Amino acid sequence: MGQAIHSNLRIADAQSAYVITLPTQLRQDAQALKLRFGFKTILDGSPEVSPGLCRLWYRAAAREQVAVKESSKGHVMTDFHPNALCFGDEFPAGGSPCLVHVEAQGFTIAFTVDGGQEQAEVVPFSRVTVSAGGLDHDQLVLQWAGPAGQRTLYLKNPEIIHAFRQAAPAHLNEPLERAAQQVRQVRKRHRMVWGLVGGSFLALVLGLWFGSDLLVELAVDRIPIEWEQKLGESAYRDFLAQHETVNDGPSVNAITEMAQRLARHVPNNPYTFEVTVVKSDVVNAFALPGGYIVVFTGLMKKATSSEEVAGVLAHELNHVLQRHGLERIVKQLGFVAVVSIVLGNSPGLGGVMKQLGVELMTLKFGRAQETEADLSGLQLLHRAKIDPNGMITFFERLAEKDGSRVEWLSTHPMSSARADRLKAQLAEMPRQDPEPFTFEWMKVQASLG
Amino acid sequence: MKSEILYPGAFPMVRVELAEGEHIKAESGAMVACSPTIDIESKMEGGFLGALSRKFLTGEKFFFQTLRASRGSGEALLAPTVPGEIVVLELDGVNEYMVQKDGFLAGADGITIDSQMQSMTRGLLGGEGFFILKMSGKGMLVLNSFGAIHKIELKPDQDYIVDNSHLVAWSATTTYNIEKATSGWVASFTSGEGFVCRFRGPGIVYIQSRNPRGFGAWVRQFIPISE
Ligand SMILES: [Zn+2]
Numbered sequence: 001m002g003q004a005i006h007s008n009l010r011i012a013d014a015q016s017a018y019v020i021t022l023p024t025q026l027r028q029d030a031q032a033l034k035l036r037f038g039f040k041t042i043l044d045g046s047p048e049v050s051p052g053l054c055r056l057w058y059r060a061a062a063r064e065q066v067a068v069k070e071s072s073k074g075h076v077m078t079d080f081h082p083n084a085l086c087f088g089d090e091f092p093a094g095g096s097p098c099l100v101h102v103e104a105q106g107f108t109i110a111f112t113v114d115g116g117q118e119q120a121e122v123v124p125f126s127r128v129t130v131s132a133g134g135l136d137h138d139q140l141v142l143q144w145a146g147p148a149g150q151r152t153l154y155l156k157n158p159e160i161i162h163a164f165r166q167a168a169p170a171h172l173n174e175p176l177e178r179a180a181q182q183v184r185q186v187r188k189r190h191r192m193v194w195g196l197v198g199g200s201f202l203a204l205v206l207g208l209w210f211g212s213d214l215l216v217e218l219a220v221d222r223i224p225i226e227w228e229q230k231l232g233e234s235a236y237r238d239f240l241a242q243h244e245t246v247n248d249g250p251s252v253n254a255i256t257e258m259a260q261r262l263a264r265h266v267p268n269n270p271y272t273f274e275v276t277v278v279k280s281d282v283v284n285a286f287a288l289p290g291g292y293i294v295v296f297t298g299l300m301k302k303a304t305s306s307e308e309v310a311g312v313l314a315h316e317l318n319h320v321l322q323r324h325g326l327e328r329i330v331k332q333l334g335f336v337a338v339v340s341i342v343l344g345n346s347p348g349l350g351g352v353m354k355q356l357g358v359e360l361m362t363l364k365f366g367r368a369q370e371t372e373a374d375l376s377g378l379q380l381l382h383r384a385k386i387d388p389n390g391m392i393t394f395f396e397r398l399a400e401k402d403g404s405r406v407e408w409l410s411t412h413p414m415s416s417a418r419a420d421r422l423k424a425q426l427a428e429m430p431r432q433d434p435e436p437f438t439f440e441w442m443k444v445q446a447s448l449g
Numbered sequence: 450m451k452s453e454i455l456y457p458g459a460f461p462m463v464r465v466e467l468a469e470g471e472h473i474k475a476e477s478g479a480m481v482a483c484s485p486t487i488d489i490e491s492k493m494e495g496g497f498l499g500a501l502s503r504k505f506l507t508g509e510k511f512f513f514q515t516l517r518a519s520r521g522s523g524e525a526l527l528a529p530t531v532p533g534e535i536v537v538l539e540l541d542g543v544n545e546y547m548v549q550k551d552g553f554l555a556g557a558d559g560i561t562i563d564s565q566m567q568s569m570t571r572g573l574l575g576g577e578g579f580f581i582l583k584m585s586g587k588g589m590l591v592l593n594s595f596g597a598i599h600k601i602e603l604k605p606d607q608d609y610i611v612d613n614s615h616l617v618a619w620s621a622t623t624t625y626n627i628e629k630a631t632s633g634w635v636a637s638f639t640s641g642e643g644f645v646c647r648f649r650g651p652g653i654v655y656i657q658s659r660n661p662r663g664f665g666a667w668v669r670q671f672i673p674i675s676e
Contacts, residue, residue: 082543085622087651093602094620094653097543135547135621143605152605152651154622156543 083160086111087152100155102163109153121146125169132179136186140164140179220326225270225290228326232290236274239294246277246297250447254439255295258310258386261437262317265383271320283398284407287316289325297448299408303394306441307381307434311391312408314377314384322376324369370412371421378425387434392422450557452537452589455526461535462528463591465555467518473589474513474562475527475555483516484523490515513562527555529593533657536598538618542587545621549581551595551661552617557588583621592618596659603650611646614660620652 085095086109098111106124123144133141133154140155142164155161165176246252259275271291281298288294293316295309303309319325365373381388398406399414450473451466462481465473469486480489516525529535531551538546540560556562563583584590592598594617601609603623610628619625625646648654 082541085543087605087622089604093604093651094544095622095651097541133622133624135619135624137624139622150605154651156621 083155083157084109085154087154088146089149095154098153100153100160102160102167104167107164107167123151125167125172128172130168130172130175130179132182136190137182138186140176217327220323220330223326223330228323229271229290231329232288232292232325236276236288236290236292236294240276240278244279246279250439250444251277251297251300254306254437254441254444255300255309255313257437257439258306258313259293259317261384261386262310262314262380265380266317266321269321273317273320282405282407283409285312285316286411287320287325289320289323289329291320293317293320298404301445301448302398302404302406303441303445305390306437306439306444307387307390308394308397310384310386311377311381311388311394314380314386314391315373315412318373318376318380319365319369322369322372324365324373327369328365365411370418374418374422375425378422379429382429382432385432385435388422388426388429392419392426395419395422450589452591454535454537458534459532459596460528462526463535463537463555464524464526465516465589465591466522466524467516468522469518469520472515472517472558473525473555474515474558474560475525476529476553477514479527479529479554480514480516481526481528483525484518486518486521486523487525488517488519490517527591529554531593531595531661533594533596533659534598535591535593536600536655538590538592540584540587540590545583545585546590546618547581547583547621548592548618549616552592552655553582553584554593555589555591556584557590559586559588560584560590561586584618592655594655594657594659595661595664596657599656599658601648601654601656603648603652603654605651607650609648609650609654611648611654611656612660613644613646614662615656615658616646617655617657619648619654622650623652623654624649 082097082099084098084100086098087095096111098109101108101110106122106126106128108122123142123146127144129143131141131143133139134156138156140161142153142155144151155164165180168176255275255277259273263269263271263273273291273293275293275295277300278294278296280296281301282296283298283302285293285295285299293313295313299312300309303312378388378391381391395412395414396419398409450468450471453464453466455462455464467473467487483489535554540546553562561584563585598617601611603609613627625648627644628647
């Protein structure tokens with residue numbers, strides 16, 4: 001790209017870094033210049049040349065009274081680091097990167113060079129007007145009419161701004177002070193808003209720590225459904241891997257039909273429910289966060305009608321819809337744990353994961369959550385035109401001791417208050433004629449053996 | 450590091466060539482294909498809390514992926530999620546760009562990504578939220594848009610008005626104020642898109658020819674609502 005103009009003093013444009021090749025004995029002087037001019041590194045390098053920058057270097061060397069001897073040998077390479085942006089009619093709209101150097105009577109401004117054309121000028125303080133600019137009014141804007149037209153210079157490098165303020169004459173003090181005032185105001189405002197945001201965040205964290213329900217809800221609201229699905233799915237797959245499932249037949253068809261009918265009557269349902277029938281005599285059914293539902297054959301055998309099973313499903317579905325599982329997890333493991341589980345790259349994840357597996361499998365909800373799932377489950381049954389009486393009678397019947405292992409009871413303790421609440425709720429709802437399912441419950445049960 | 454835009458237009462991809470040891474930050478999910486010499490790391494820029502706060506405060510994707518040519522040189526193909534143009538900017542250490550949250554596709558190692566806070570009015574009315582991404586440093590920056598990217602060049606003190614949902618990126622030397630497009634505040638609030646940004650140069654503003662929110666609203670009318 002560049003072209004050689006001198007055997008010992010050469011400058012190159014290697015991609016975005018400029019390379020200056022200098023005689024060895026000038027390295028120390030080059031170091032001194034580097035500090036003044038923002039050149040970054042000085043190293044040995046391969047010689048390639050860009051003449052405009054070379055002249056810039058010559059001028060810099062002359063001003064610093066560095067003798068550049070042509071006969072010397074060796075290489076010095078530097079990066080060229082512009083420290084300001086200059087705007088003007090013939091410059092690109094994004095501004096032209098340049099090097100600004102503040103001196104006693106003004107400043108010099110030198111441009112990185114394209115195609116070898118050199119541009120540099122000395123601007124006396126007397127010609128300059130000063131203001132604050134940029135998106136946050138935190139940049140120092142210098143404007144003047146140069147020989148080639150109107151110039152606008154944006155400074156944001158603190159050292160250059162400091163040097164400018166130090167060297168500027170009295171007539172610039174007032175506008176400089178005004179600009180500084182603006183910057184301080186912007187910073188203060190930022191600090192205030194940041195404080196507000198930080199404070200709210202802290203409050204949220206502290207709230208989680210002490211288990212405030214409202215804040216748990218707020219945090220849960222912000223967890224995307226996909227994360228919840230990931231959480232539930234891993235536990236669901238783990239569970240299914242350890243149990244024998246029923247993969248087809250009347251029982252699977254019946255459960256699927258019930259779940260689909262219920263899901264259809266959930267307004268704005270973001271979940272896709274997945275249902276599996278597990279072969280086990282234990283009387284149980286549960287729903288994992290994200291919409292993964294497991295029904296044990298034991299529970300289906302115990303039910304005398306499809307409405308009874310649908311009642312349990314409606315209850316479990318509502319644990320999912322109300323995101324109860326997520327609430328419990330957030331409350332017990334903390335929000336950060338949820339994040340690290342989903343993203344799977346946090347140290348100590350194994351422990352958290354184990355804890356989570358246990359947590360999900362023994363999802364023992366709070367009383368308020370159970371009541372919520374009961375009542376909204378009842379309403380869902382009603383909307384889906386499934387007789388809600390089945391739900392109530394089944395819950396009551398499950399509580400009767402008959403020697404079978406009713407695990408569902410251990411997570412859903414039956415009380416007369418619970419049944420009464422459901423009955424009262426049911427009494428308030430308008431009567432309607434239930435629509436039957438397409439299957440016969442007796443046949444479904446018979447298929448279970 | 451070299452880049453090339455393939456299939457310019459609505460469905461472009463960008464090919465990035467990495468020398469051994471070089472790496473690039475990309476929006477998570479941007480990687481389409483890459484050489485076997487390239488390792489993909491999900492690195493959280495700014496640490497865990499930084500990433501977390503960015504996720505919840507800007508709605509930005511939680512991760513940036515780091516594509517690292519750790520086992521020799523190679524190339525990676527990157528593409529955005531939405532149909533639209535890709536533009537490659539070269540930052541030289543002095544110019545900085547503010548980028549709205551969906552506009553970032555990839556950046557060279559030398560690019561620093563910060564979440565920056567906007568002023569109250571810009572945050573409330575600008576439609577970009579309180580935080581936007583600030584890109585500084587040195588190297589290649591790849592932006593993507595919804596629709597075509599249009600570059601607006603502003604001279605010092607030149608004004609231009611942009612609908613806020615069409616913004617992609619703008620240089621930090623510009624300033625902007627939120628203004629209402631229609632007369633009357635009530636009309637502004639009820640019409641939904643009553644706010645525009647009045648930019649003032651110098652600097653560059655990149656806008657996208659399609660409005661994601663407008664498109665979303667248009668699509669929504671064809672989606673049957675259950676019950
Ligand atoms: Zn329950």
